[in-house]
Amino acid sequence: MRAPDLIRFASHAATGNPLRSSLLVLAVAIGVAAVVVLTALGDGARRYVLAEFSSLGSNLVIVLPGRSQTGGFNPANAITGTPRDLTINDAKALLRGASIRRVAPIAVGTSEISVPGKLREVMVAGTTSQYIEVRHLDISQGSFLPEEDWGRGAAVAVIGAKVRQEMFGQGSAVGRLIRVGDRRFRIVGVLASSGQGLGMNTDELVFVPVALAQAMFNSNTLFRILVEAKNREEIPLAKAQALEILKLRHEGEEDVTAITQDAVLATFDRLLSALTLGVAGIAAISLAVAGILVMNVMLVSVVQRTSEIGLLKALGATGSAIRLAFLVEAAMLSAAGAVMGFLLGQGGAALIRNFYPTFPAFPPDWAVAAGLITALATGILFGVLPARRAALLDPVQALAKR
Amino acid sequence: MAEPQIRLAGIERVFHLGDSEVHALHSLSLTIMPGEYVAVMGPSGSGKSTLLNLLGLLDRPNAGSYVLEGRDVTTLNPEEQAEVRSRRIGFVFQSFHLVPRLTAYDNIALPMMLAGVSPKERDVRVNKALKDYGLEDRAGHRPEELSGGQRQRVAIARATIMEPAMILADEPTGNLDRATGDEVVHLLEELNGRGVTLIVVTHDPGIGSRSRRQLLMEDGELRRDSAI
Ligand SMILES: Nc1ncnc2c1ncn2[C@@H]1O[C@H](COP(=O)(O)OP(=O)(O)OP(=O)(O)O)[C@@H](O)[C@H]1O
Numbered sequence: 001m002r003a004p005d006l007i008r009f010a011s012h013a014a015t016g017n018p019l020r021s022s023l024l025v026l027a028v029a030i031g032v033a034a035v036v037v038l039t040a041l042g043d044g045a046r047r048y049v050l051a052e053f054s055s056l057g058s059n060l061v062i063v064l065p066g067r068s069q070t071g072g073f074n075p076a077n078a079i080t081g082t083p084r085d086l087t088i089n090d091a092k093a094l095l096r097g098a099s100i101r102r103v104a105p106i107a108v109g110t111s112e113i114s115v116p117g118k119l120r121e122v123m124v125a126g127t128t129s130q131y132i133e134v135r136h137l138d139i140s141q142g143s144f145l146p147e148e149d150w151g152r153g154a155a156v157a158v159i160g161a162k163v164r165q166e167m168f169g170q171g172s173a174v175g176r177l178i179r180v181g182d183r184r185f186r187i188v189g190v191l192a193s194s195g196q197g198l199g200m201n202t203d204e205l206v207f208v209p210v211a212l213a214q215a216m217f218n219s220n221t222l223f224r225i226l227v228e229a230k231n232r233e234e235i236p237l238a239k240a241q242a243l244e245i246l247k248l249r250h251e252g253e254e255d256v257t258a259i260t261q262d263a264v265l266a267t268f269d270r271l272l273s274a275l276t277l278g279v280a281g282i283a284a285i286s287l288a289v290a291g292i293l294v295m296n297v298m299l300v301s302v303v304q305r306t307s308e309i310g311l312l313k314a315l316g317a318t319g320s321a322i323r324l325a326f327l328v329e330a331a332m333l334s335a336a337g338a339v340m341g342f343l344l345g346q347g348g349a350a351l352i353r354n355f356y357p358t359f360p361a362f363p364p365d366w367a368v369a370a371g372l373i374t375a376l377a378t379g380i381l382f383g384v385l386p387a388r389r390a391a392l393l394d395p396v397q398a399l400a401k402r
Numbered sequence: 403m404a405e406p407q408i409r410l411a412g413i414e415r416v417f418h419l420g421d422s423e424v425h426a427l428h429s430l431s432l433t434i435m436p437g438e439y440v441a442v443m444g445p446s447g448s449g450k451s452t453l454l455n456l457l458g459l460l461d462r463p464n465a466g467s468y469v470l471e472g473r474d475v476t477t478l479n480p481e482e483q484a485e486v487r488s489r490r491i492g493f494v495f496q497s498f499h500l501v502p503r504l505t506a507y508d509n510i511a512l513p514m515m516l517a518g519v520s521p522k523e524r525d526v527r528v529n530k531a532l533k534d535y536g537l538e539d540r541a542g543h544r545p546e547e548l549s550g551g552q553r554q555r556v557a558i559a560r561a562t563i564m565e566p567a568m569i570l571a572d573e574p575t576g577n578l579d580r581a582t583g584d585e586v587v588h589l590l591e592e593l594n595g596r597g598v599t600l601i602v603v604t605h606d607p608g609i610g611s612r613s614r615r616q617l618l619m620e621d622g623e624l625r626r627d628s629a630i
């Protein structure tokens with residue numbers, strides 16, 4: 001039998017019983033759609049979390065004073081007893097690290113800020129000009145803190161979006177004077193709204209040069225040092241260099257903790273990838289069920305078409321031609337189901353994205369490929385038995401059957 | 403003397419039904435020459451269909467030899483037997499056995515499709531057959547839209563489309579009224595007139611008397627052969 005004839009014959013046979021065929025296509029389609037939608041949800045969750053975390057800034061190493069036994073991210077370390085403080089000079093020294101691109105020291109405290117007629121209690125963060133690049137933040141008005149000697153610092157401030165809203169309403173903030181504690185600062189910039197990050201909301205912060213913040217709070221310690229590695233591959237190097245430099249500066253004692261964002265991200269990545277794989281597996285079970293359905297429907301079809309099979313044999317069809325015809329039919333039905341399921345699944349994922357625009361519900365390519373291949377493979381695999389049965393039918397008995 | 407087309411010798415066909423054995427064919431020997439017109443007759447259950455199935459390579463004997471056109475065909479494997487059925491044998495059945503979802507055209511083309519004949523060649527031959535059997539305006543009709551006589555004409559067209567050396571017909575008129583039955587017999591006899599060996603199983607003594615040779619079966623044995 002020629003290939004086009006085989007396909008035409010099989011598709012005729014499939015459309016000859018529309019109810020049976022459409023049920024079968026639907027079963028496979030639901031299986032494939034389940035794989036596509038569920039993995040879109042799983043992978044969407046993974047992407048969502050990763051995106052949230054990388055908004056902290058990429059290639060980041062965070063140095064905290066105090067040695068943490070677990071190496072975990074624990075803000076309490078920063079507040080409670082610190083054996084040896086981190087200083088601005090420590091931060092400056094980190095710039096010597098070959099894999100370190102930028103460094104931003106942070107000193108924090110609370111203070112009152114005021115403009116005529118308004119008074120607020122706010123968190124004040126002392127830092128340097130590179131903080132904005134390290135954290136990948138955006139300026140909505142003016143500019144960030146200027147490049148200058150870390151030990152001195154001009155009396156300028158940058159405020160978060162929420163602070164601006166509360167202190168100035170709709171009015172312009174850049175250029176205005178503001179009183180922080182007992183000092184006066186000129187506002188040079190306003191940050192774009194960004195949301196949560198590093199346990200403090202930048203929208204509610206007032207940024208001033210680190211030296212001025214330390215003077216204001218009468219301390220020379222740092223809350224943290226943010227270190228940016230040259231690139232992703234050099235994050236571990238940057239971390240090691242930071243620890244090494246600080247150890248030397250602290251008389252050979254390793255009394256700081258460096259955590260990488262990568263470590264946190266990798267954990268989440270692993271966790272959520274496993275979750276996606278898990279739901280893909282569960283969805284694949286529905287495909288296997290569809291495969292069993294394919295087998296049963298094809299077996300019934302062999303019984304229904306017994307006399308036709310007998311006739312084909314009488315007309316000179318070989319057993320292998322009959323086997324192939326049934327296999328092609330099963331493959332075509334599952335292929336149709338796979339395509340329909342793919343479209344249904346992509347449609348479902350698009351619908352989810354439509355309702356939750358911030359949620360990146362895209363099915364991963366591997367899952368789509370695996371879903372399609374599994375559908376085809378189960379269809380053909382479970383088509384083998386019915387096809388064999390058809391090929392082995394005794395022509396005389398098959399013809400006698402009415 | 404020419405080589406016989408069919409030579410059966412000592413054929414046995416036994417069916418097992420539980421503990422009992424049914425000797426559908428018993429020590430049957432038979433020779434048929436090319437171009438013969440043979441009617442197989444006998445009471446129900448005498449083994450006529452069993453004989454025809456055997457001749458058509460749809461069934462194998464338990465013992466004995468079957469030499470078709472000089473070749474022992476009982477030893478062929480199933481694929482080789484399928485090839486012989488495809489090229490040398492045409493079947494006509496009492497119940498027509500058309501594929502219900504296929505049109506008259508496609509039913510007639512089916513043996514050529516199975517044999518891998520090119521679509522162009524198929525089209526030429528099917529159109530000629532449709533014309534020869536007066537089915538031109540029925541080409542696109544499915545079997546359920548055809549009368550019994552038309553269905554059997556489609557079946558005969560299908561049986562002859564591969565130009566076989568012999569036609570095996572098992573009660574071809576059994577489901578037809580007298581007039582249409584005669585029409586179908588005439589068609590088959592016309593084929594025989596062009597040299598095709600024709601073997602017809604029939605209960606109709608009228609057809610039996612028209613054939614040049616009659617075989618009478620009884621209890622799986624060949625009781626009478628008019629040629630002997
Ligand atoms: N597959 C089978 N299994 C068991 N017995 C069978 C089988 N096929 C035929 N037989 C038996 O073999 C005998 C001959 O059957 P066959 O069909 O050849 O008869 P027939 O002459 O064609 O009869 P009819 O005129 O009714 O068609 C019968 O007794 C039948 O019961």
Ligand SMILES: [Mg+2]
Nearest residue numbers: 450451452572
């Ligand atoms: Mg019979």
